[in-house]
Amino acid sequence: MPHATKSSLTSHLSVPLALGDLSMRNRNVMASLTRNRSVPTNVPNDLNLEYYVQRAKGGCGLILSEGALVVQQGxxxxxxxxxxxxxxxxxxxxxxxxxxxxxxxxxxxxxxLGRVAHPDMPEQKAAGKPVPGPSAIKASGGKFRDLPGQPGHVVPTPVEDPWTIVEEFKNAAKMAQKAGFDGVELHSANGYLIHQFLDHTSNQRTDMWGGSIENRCRLGLECLKVLIEVWGPARVGIKVNPGAGCNDVGMPFPDTVRTFMHYLTQVSAMKPAYVQLVRYLRKMDVPVEGMDGVFRGVPHDVLRIYGPIIKPHPSALEEHDEATYRGPAMPGPEFDSKNLTPTRLFVNGDLTPEEADKLVAEGIVDAAVFGVPWIGNPDLQKRIERGVPLNRDIDPTTFYTVPEGKDLSFGYTTYPEAKGQLPN
Structure with missing residues (x-):
């Protein structure tokens, strides 16, 4: 694909956006990117500081932190x-x-993390707690590189009282306030704990937290509620990945649509600052154990089906009757006076700047979330605005690990800005 020029690209991505009671300087969002650089463990360091500052200087409108664990886990x-x-x-x-x-x-x-932690990892040992999950159902796959033999996942211990999980998220939300963040995002995607409760292949409980769609959605909605109690709706977002696949989750298509239609309808009723929808990506999917060519995820047009729940748009409603899947909206606190703007719709998933700008221009989404482009281009937004070609030489082997003999900064803070091509 040829590189677009400044005159033909990104006029809409560069427009400021009201987000709750905040103002984003543009509509370019940096995705949460686990990079495994908080050495020795679990406390951010000066290298993390350099990495985030590079991207703030590079013009990012909103930075979503890498996933920050709400409890000590392996x-x-x-x-x-x-x-x-x-x-x-x-x-x-x-x-x-x-x-x-x-x-x-x-x-x-x-x-x-839920069930995708490991009991032999040092942090899980230090926590002194078993690996939790909705039910005693092991996720297939996994690769714990720091353990001998690189074992996979284990059978989790069912969470006895999920209200304890809600309290853990509430405590983390309060810590995030002390840390000076502008808000928090609930990670309910990619096969981690909230997603494990949503999916009936990993959640086979028979209590109020499992079985029906309403029960399986309960943990995510209750966690979102407490984040809003701490922050107010204008400072809370949520990430959702209906296409699934990651970490061995994924239901048949009809179950997927009904579950996420209900979930997102209830989320929308709480009027958060934004909903981040992740599109289905085959590269994030995993094969079903023992079934060649069969994948766990559910390929479907996530933005087209669920986007109108958050951001109604006539062209997105042509082929789907979403109303048949929706349940009644969950009554919630009257937060209208605190949330000064509608809930914004973000989209994530292998976007190009050209595609993102078109989606914003057509009113289908409010902002675009980029992952790998921000890894390899600390000045991504400046490059986009000025039509400077993006660095495509990005080494995926450095995403989570550092090659032997290399410094921790390698592949993390070492990608260059477009020297001589951008103004200071």
């Missing part, structure tokens, strides 16, 4: 940061202060 990514205690909040504050100095907003993504 992740496949042993150096992921947390947001469950005061030490972590103080470390994050250095980052949020610096990001704000360079004109960007920053939300903290709140993350609970």
């Amino acid at each position: 992740s496949e990514y042993p150096h992921a940061p947390g947001i469950w205690n005061e030490e972590q909040a103080r470390a994050w504050q250095k980052i949020t202060d610096a990001v704000h100095e360079h004109g960007a907003l920053m939300f903290c993504q709140l993350w609970h």
Whole structure:
């Protein structure tokens, strides 16, 4: 694809956007990107600070932090940061202060792994708790690189009282306030704990947290409620991935549509600042164990089917009767006086700047979320605005690990800006 020029591209991506009671300087959002650089473990460091500041200086409108764990867990990514205690909040504050100095907003993504942690990882051992899940159903796959033999996932221990999970998210939301973030995002995507409760292949409970669509949606909605209690709706977002596949989740198509139609209708009723919809991507999908060529995810047009729940648009309603899938809206607190704008719709998933600009121009979405382009282009928005070609030479082997003999900064803060092509 040829590189577009400044005159033909991104006039809409560069327009400011009211987000709750905040103002984004443009509609370019940096995705949450787990990079495994919070060494020695779970506390953000000076290298993380440099990384986020580079991207704030590069023109990002809203930075979504890498997933910040709400409790101590044994992740496949042993150096992921947390947001469950005061030490972590103080470390994050250095980052949020610096990001704000360079004109960007920053939300903290709140993350609970659920059944995709491992009991032999040092952080899980230090927590002194079993790996939790909705039910005693193991996720297939997994690759815990720091453990001998690189084992996969284990059978989780069913969460006895999911209200404890709600309280863990509430505590993390309070820590994020102390850390100076502008808001928080509930991670309810990609096969992590909230998504595990949503999906009936991983949630086979028979209590109020499983079985019916309403029950399976309960944990995500209750967590969203407490985030809104702490922050107000204008400072809370949520990430949702109906296409699934990641971490061994994915239901048949009719179940998927009914579940996420209900879930997003209830989410919308709470009037959060934004909903981030992740499009189905085959590269994020996983094959079903023992079935060649069969994948766990559900390929469908996520933006077209669910987008109108958040942001009604005539062209998006032509082929789907969403009303047949919707349940009654969940009554919620009267937050209208606090949320000064409608809920915004963000889209994520292999977007090009050209496609993103078109979606914004047509009123289908309000902002675009970019992941890999922000990894390899710390000045992504400046490049887009000025028609400077993006760096396409991005090494995926450095996304989560550092090659032997290389410094932690390699593939993290070492991608160059477009020197000599952009004004200071």
